[in-house]
Amino acid sequence: MERKLEKNTFGKRLKSMLRVDTRRMFTSPLFYIMVGISLVVPILILVMTTMMDGKVSVDPQTGKETVMEGFKNVWQIFGSVSDTGGATGGANAEGAGMGMDMSITSMCNINMMYFAVAVLVCLFVAEDFRSGYAKNLFTVRAKKTDYVISKTAVCFIGGAAMILAFTLGALIGGKVAGLPYTMDGFNVYNFVCCVLCKTLLVSIFSSIFLVMSVVGKQRSWLSLLLSFGLGMFLFMTVSIASPLDAGVLHVILCGVGGGLFAVGLGAISNLVLKRTALV
Amino acid sequence: MNAVEIRNLTKNFGAKQALNGLNMTVPEGAIYGFIGENGSGKSTTEKIICGLLHQSGGEVRLFGKEQTDVDVRAKMGVLIEAPGCFAGLTVWNNLMLQAENLSLPKPQEKVRDVLKLVRMEGAAGNKYKNCSLGMKQRIGIAMALLGEPALLVLDEPINGLDADGLRIMREVLTDVAKRGCTVIVSSHILGELEKVATHYGIVRGGKMIREMTAEELENSCRSFVALQAKDMARANALLRAKYVRVEEDEKGYLRVYDQVSVESVVEYLYRYGVVVSEVGTDKIGLEEYYIDLMQGEK
Numbered sequence: 001m002e003r004k005l006e007k008n009t010f011g012k013r014l015k016s017m018l019r020v021d022t023r024r025m026f027t028s029p030l031f032y033i034m035v036g037i038s039l040v041v042p043i044l045i046l047v048m049t050t051m052m053d054g055k056v057s058v059d060p061q062t063g064k065e066t067v068m069e070g071f072k073n074v075w076q077i078f079g080s081v082s083d084t085g086g087a088t089g090g091a092n093a094e095g096a097g098m099g100m101d102m103s104i105t106s107m108c109n110i111n112m113m114y115f116a117v118a119v120l121v122c123l124f125v126a127e128d129f130r131s132g133y134a135k136n137l138f139t140v141r142a143k144k145t146d147y148v149i150s151k152t153a154v155c156f157i158g159g160a161a162m163i164l165a166f167t168l169g170a171l172i173g174g175k176v177a178g179l180p181y182t183m184d185g186f187n188v189y190n191f192v193c194c195v196l197c198k199t200l201l202v203s204i205f206s207s208i209f210l211v212m213s214v215v216g217k218q219r220s221w222l223s224l225l226l227s228f229g230l231g232m233f234l235f236m237t238v239s240i241a242s243p244l245d246a247g248v249l250h251v252i253l254c255g256v257g258g259g260l261f262a263v264g265l266g267a268i269s270n271l272v273l274k275r276t277a278l279v
Numbered sequence: 280m281n282a283v284e285i286r287n288l289t290k291n292f293g294a295k296q297a298l299n300g301l302n303m304t305v306p307e308g309a310i311y312g313f314i315g316e317n318g319s320g321k322s323t324t325e326k327i328i329c330g331l332l333h334q335s336g337g338e339v340r341l342f343g344k345e346q347t348d349v350d351v352r353a354k355m356g357v358l359i360e361a362p363g364c365f366a367g368l369t370v371w372n373n374l375m376l377q378a379e380n381l382s383l384p385k386p387q388e389k390v391r392d393v394l395k396l397v398r399m400e401g402a403a404g405n406k407y408k409n410c411s412l413g414m415k416q417r418i419g420i421a422m423a424l425l426g427e428p429a430l431l432v433l434d435e436p437i438n439g440l441d442a443d444g445l446r447i448m449r450e451v452l453t454d455v456a457k458r459g460c461t462v463i464v465s466s467h468i469l470g471e472l473e474k475v476a477t478h479y480g481i482v483r484g485g486k487m488i489r490e491m492t493a494e495e496l497e498n499s500c501r502s503f504v505a506l507q508a509k510d511m512a513r514a515n516a517l518l519r520a521k522y523v524r525v526e527e528d529e530k531g532y533l534r535v536y537d538q539v540s541v542e543s544v545v546e547y548l549y550r551y552g553v554v555v556s557e558v559g560t561d562k563i564g565l566e567e568y569y570i571d572l573m574q575g576e577k
Contacts, residue, residue, distance in 0.1 A: 016382040023376065029367065132361030136422060139329040139357040139432075140381065143349060278331040279359070 013141060017150040025124065025154050034120045034158070038113060038165035042077055045108045046173035069105060074174030074181050077109050078167075078194060081185040081245040110198060111238045113166050114205045117159035118227040121206050124158070125151060125213035126220035134217075135279060144273040148266045151210055152203070156262070159202035167195050186245040197242035197250050203258035205231060207265035214272045280343055282307045282430050282461035283328060288337035290323050290485075297323045299485035300337070305463060305478065307342070307429075310456050312476030313465040314569060320485040321465045322359065325432050328463070329357050341430065353381075356428030356460075358436055362419025366408035370399065370418055373407055374425065381426040393421040396454060398447050413444035420451060424460075431455060433464045437471055449475055473565040481572060489572060500568050504544050505532040506558040514553045521547060532557075 025031050053070030071077060128134040137147065174181060183191070209227045216223030241254055283305035290298040298320045305311045315321045326332040327339060330352060339346040341355075364373040371390065378386035394400050397417040402410065410418065416436055423431055437448050445468075452475045456462055466472050479496060481489040491499065505528070508514035515533055518525045524536040535544055545555050563571070 012382050016379055020376050020380045023379070024365070027368070027372075127365065130361075131365055132359070132363035132419075133365065134363075135329070135331055135359055135361070136357060136363035136377065137380065138331060139355050140353050140426060141349075275333075277326075277333070279326055 010143070010146065013143070014146045014149060017141075017146045018153060021150045021154040022157070025158050028124065030120065030123055031158055031161075034116060035161050035165045038116060038162040039169040042110075042166050042170035043173035043176060046071060046074070046077065046170065046177040046179060049104060049108070050177040050179060071105050071177075071179060073184075074170060074179045075183065075186075075191065075244055076105060077170045077173075078191070078198075079109065079111070079239050079242065079244050082243040110163065110166050110170070111235060113162055114159075114202070114231060114235065114238065115228060117155075117162055117202060117205055118209045118212075118224060118231055120158050120162065121155045121209035122213050122216070122220050122223035122227055124155065125210065126216065126218055126223060129218035129278075130220075138273075138278045144270050147273070148210070148214075148269045152207055152262050152266050152269075155206040155210060156203045159206045160199045163195070163199045163202060190245045190247065193246040193248060193251050194242050194244050197246050197254040198238070200251065200254040200258045201238055201241060204234065204261040204265075207262045207269075208234070211265050211269045211272065214269050215276075217278075280307055281305060281340075282309070282342060283311075283463065284338075284340040284343075285324070285328075286338045288324065288327065288339065289335045290320075290327065290332065291335045297485055298327075298334070298337075301482065301485060302487050302490075303480055304490060305461060305480075307461050308456065308459055309478040310452060310462045310464065310476050312469075312472040312479045312565075313463055313482070314469065314472070314479060314565075315465075315482035316573070319482045321482055322434055323485075324482070325359060325434050325463065325465060329355065329359065329432055331359070354426065354429040356423030356426060356431040357433075358416075358419040358423050359432065359434040362415055363422055364407045364415075364418060366406070368407060369403065370394075370405055370407055370410065371403040373418070374403075374421060377422050377425050383425065389425060393424045396424060397421045397451050413440045413447075416440065416444070417447065417451070420448075420455075424455065427458075428460055431460050431462045433462065435466055436464060437466055437468050445471055469566040469569055470564065479565070481569065483573065496565060496568060497562070500562045500564070501536055501571075502560055502562045504535045504539060504541050504558065504560055506535075506544065506548075507532055507556050508548060509554045509556055513551075514548055514555075517548060517551050517553060518544070 049070040052068040055068045057066050057068065058064070059066070128137070138144070141147065208230055209223070212226040212230065213223040215226060241257070242250060281304050283303060285301060285303040288298050288301040288303075289296070301320060301324060303324065313321050313325070323332060327334050328341070328346070330346060341348070341351045344351045363377070368376070374390040374393065375386060378389055383389050391400075394403055397420055399414065399417055399421060402414060407415070407418065420433065420436060423433070437445055440448060449471065452462060452464065464472065464476070477493050479489070479491055479493070480487055506514070511531070511533065515525070515527065518533060518535055522535050522537040522539065526534045526536070528534055541558055541560060545558060548555055
C-alpha cells in the first residue's frame, strides 16, 4: 500500500514543539515548586538576616568574635551600583572587583537563583529522556534544531519567571523584615533595567544548562553537576553585567549577549544531540 | 516498495561489535517478527532504524528514502523500552501532548480513535503512573499510532502481559496492519509472534541469519509423527533403533521427525508387539524452528 508522506515544515514543527514544551512547563509541578522557592527564599533571607543583624558569635576555640551583618536595605539583595561602596553599603561587594566577599549578604542574593534555574532546566530535560518522550520525539523528528530552540525558549521563560518571582519575593520580604526601600545612587528606572538585565542573562545560563542536560540526558545528577560546575565560571560576571544602576545600554548588552550565547550554545546542544546516542 | 531496507549495517560500542553487516528487508504492510537471543542486536537495529543510534557503517533506507529524511521520519511510530509518557499526567493528556507534537488536525478525535483501537477508552482519565503494565504497553502503542504511522517499531511489546493483555495486543497489531501500517515487532514470546507475524527475521551475533515469510516458515517447519503407546519404554527403544531423530515431548508423546508415514510407524511397532494407543501428525512451530536453527548455527 503506497502512503503519501506529507511535508512537515520547520515552522510547523517548531510551533507544535513550542506549544508542547510550554504546556509541559506550565503543567509541571517542578516549575511551580521552583517559582515558589524563588518567591519564598528572598523573604526568608531578608527576614532571617535582619533578625540576626548585629548578633555577635564567639568561636570557642580561638575566642574570635564575629558580628553578623544583615542587609542594610532591600536593594542590596539585587546587587550593587557600579561604583562600589556607596549606595548599597559596604556589605554588598559582590560585584566589587574579583575579590571574594564571603559575607552572607553578598552570597545570598538574586544571583544564586541562576543555580536554581539549573535545577529546573536539568530536571525538566532529564524527564524527556527518562520517560521515553525524547525517544518518541526524535524518532518522528529527524531535525534536532526545533527541540533545542523550543527547549531554550521554554527554559528561558521558566528561569525568567524564577527571577521575577525572586524580585517579587524580595520586595515582600523587605516589607516583612522592615528594611528601608531607599534608593541611593540609582532610581526605579535603573532598578527595572537591572532586573531586566538579570532576566535576560537567564538565556545564557539556561543555554549552558541545556547543553549539560543533553550531555547528561536521563542522568540528571550528571547534568546538575556539570551545570553547577560550568555555571560557577559565569556566576561572577552576572553582578558586573547587571548592576543596580544599570541603564538601557546594560539591557541591550545583556540582550545581545544572551541571544548570542543562546544561539552558540544552542548549536552545541544540537551537535551533541546529533552526534550522541539518544537512548 | 520495501518499508525498510538495510544493507551491511554495522554498529560498534567501543571494542564490542553489536551489529556485524546485518541485512534486513521489510516489505510494506508486513508484520515483521524480529527474533534473536538477548544481545543479538535486535534493539540496536531498531534504535538505528528510529534514528536514536548512529550506525558505524552500512545503509538504512525507509520507504526508499534516506533514514534521516524528515518526511519519512514524521511517519514513524515507536515503542522502545519506555512508552514516552509523563507519570503525573493522565492518559488523555499524555496522548494530547503527543498529538500536538505531531501537529495533528482534530487531535481530540485522533486520540479518541487510538484509545479505541488499543481498547483503552475507559482509562483515558487515569493517571499514567496508576496504569498496569499491560495498560502502559497499550498506551505506548497508542502514542506510537497517533500520527497514523506508515512504520511502527515495537521492541518487546508483549513482555509481561497476561493472557488477556496478549490477546488484546494481538488484535491491536492485526488491526494496525489492516490499516496498511508496516510493523516491526521484536519479542521472545515466539508462540505469540507466530500468531500475527507475516514475515520473520532471525538475527544472531549481529547478523541476519534467516529472513522468510510466514508461508516459508510453514514449509520449512518439519512435520513429525507423534504417538503414545501402551509400552512407551519399548516403543521408544524400537523407534530409536530404526529412525534417525526420535524425541519425547513435554506432554509425553514420542515424536518421529523422519520422513515417514503414520501407517509405516504403527505397522513397524505392531510387528514388534507394541500397540499404539494414539497417533497423529503435526508440524513444529516457530519456537522449535528457532531452537533448531540456533542449535544448527552453534
